Amino acid sequence: MRISDDRYSRDRLRLDLALRFIHLEARTHTIRAWTGLTDDRIRKLYRTYLLEADGRGVARHRGKSPRQAAFFTRSVRMRRDSAVFASVSSLFGLITRESILVSRSAQPSPNVMRGTLLCEAFETYHALVGESQISFEHAVYLLDALQAGDELRITHCRDCSGVLVTDSLTLRSPVCGECSTRPAARGATLIGAAPPPPRSRS
16 A cells, blocks of 8 residues: 555656646656656646646747757846856755766756756746746756756856856856946046146145
8 A cells, every 4th residue: 555655646746747847838858857757648737737727828839948058148138047047056956066076977867856946946036037038948958058067057256256157168257247347337437537636846
């Protein structure tokens, strides 16, 4: 009886996570990778719990997931939003110093527990930034890319030590958007200031 109960509990957790992923507009293959459910079961879950429960507002995306690292560094806003998600993911234990240092083959595999933390991290991130171009699928890829470190990495601003997401091949010391504007502001003040009075000759 206990074995049967354990199986039911595990299956229930996988179904709950799949439903949560669907609400966040994850693709079928992403749901399969994190829950272990078959494509057919995911489609049935989608129809049963969303279409029949007035869930037509949730989009179901098809095709390949986003896989472009440059997406997260293409503008000041994207770099800021990526840094916020990286910070939140670290707070939820999805990204640790140890996980970054190990090889890709030793990275923690997708599972229900980490999937639940991923949902909570993304929902927290979304509550912090509001409207964002980073979708849940983008967030899944960003998490994987930061752990692997091949294309993207977590660094810190050289001035304020804030968290940044940068290209792994970048050699110069990174500066966050806030700190990068301060020298310009100081320069404008100096340029616009009145010149000092000439010294009197005695």
